[in-house]
Amino acid sequence: DAMVIQNPRYQVTQFGKPVTLSCSQTLNHNVMYWYQQKSSQAPKLLFHYYDKDFNNEADTPDNFQSRRPNTSFCFLDIRSPGLGDAAMYLCATSREGTGSYEQYFGPGTRLTVT
Amino acid sequence: AQKITQTQPGMFVQEKEAVTLDCTYDTSDQSYGLFWYKQPSSGEMIFLIYQGSYDEQNATEGRYSLNFQKARKSANLVISASQLGDSAMYFCAMRERGDSSYKLIFGSGTRLLVRP
Numbered sequence: 010d011a012m013v014i015q016n017p018r019y020q021v022t023q024f025g026k027p028v029t030l031s032c033s034q035t036l037n038h039n040v041m042y043w044y045q046q047k048s049s050q051a052p053k054l055l056f057h058y059y060d061k062d063f064n065n066e067a068d069t070p071d072n073f074q075s076r077r078p079n080t081s082f083c084f085l086d087i088r089s090p091g092l093g094d095a096a097m098y099l100c101a102t103s104r105e106g107t108g109s110y111e112q113y114f115g116p117g118t119r120l121t122v123t
Numbered sequence: 124a125q126k127i128t129q130t131q132p133g134m135f136v137q138e139k140e141a142v143t144l145d146c147t148y149d150t151s152d153q154s155y156g157l158f159w160y161k162q163p164s165s166g167e168m169i170f171l172i173y174q175g176s177y178d179e180q181n182a183t184e185g186r187y188s189l190n191f192q193k194a195r196k197s198a199n200l201v202i203s204a205s206q207l208g209d210s211a212m213y214f215c216a217m218r219e220r221g222d223s224s225y226k227l228i229f230g231s232g233t234r235l236l237v238r239p
Binding site for chain 2: 042047049050051052053054057097099101103105110111112113114115116119
């Protein structure tokens with residue numbers, strides 16, 4: 010089945026130690042999104058790629074970076090994680106330009122910072 | 124200003140009964156879309172239903188229906204015949220035009236608990 014896959018599902022990192030979360034999709038969607046969701050809060054968009062074009066949200070900290078080497082993969086890099094970065098990170102995809110508006114979400118990666 | 128408002132932090136419903144989860148939105152766009160997502164405790168976001176601003180009929184998907192009242196800017200989710208598996212967090216979201224593509228703006232969510 011076509012889907013959005015996130016690895017790992019759970020990630021523990023140390024304060025200040027760089028960490029990378031990965032997302033892959035088999036839907037051939039042209040847009041990929043990264044959301045941060047803290048406990049009991051709504052998902053907050055960090056950035057997205059429209060094809061190869063990177064779009065950063067104005068309030069996303071510089072500590073967060075992203076890479077999209079090809080259509081299928083997208084990575085979230087946290088350069089120096091702080092305790093406040095502990096959260097669920099959700100990857101989503103959509104296909105713009107076809108009249109289908111749904112965003113398909115992956116299962117998320119729960120990040121713990123020690 | 125908050126664009127998506129969900130005023131019910133938590134709701135209870137008896138199994139097999141219907142429940143309505145409230146959502147109001149604010150936009151000046153003529154063309155927009157509204158979504159409902161379900162998030163179980165495992166964390167994944169599950170798409171439930173979509174309503175476009177120009178859709179004349181209220182959207183329905185199985186036990187889910189969307190009560191869309193455009194003039195009042197409300198898009199309430201109705202779940203009929205509640206099941207224990209419906210216990211989850213429910214988010215209302217609006218599709219908003221960004222600089223280069225669309226993005227979703229989420230409400231704060233409603234936690235639904237279905238009682239046996």
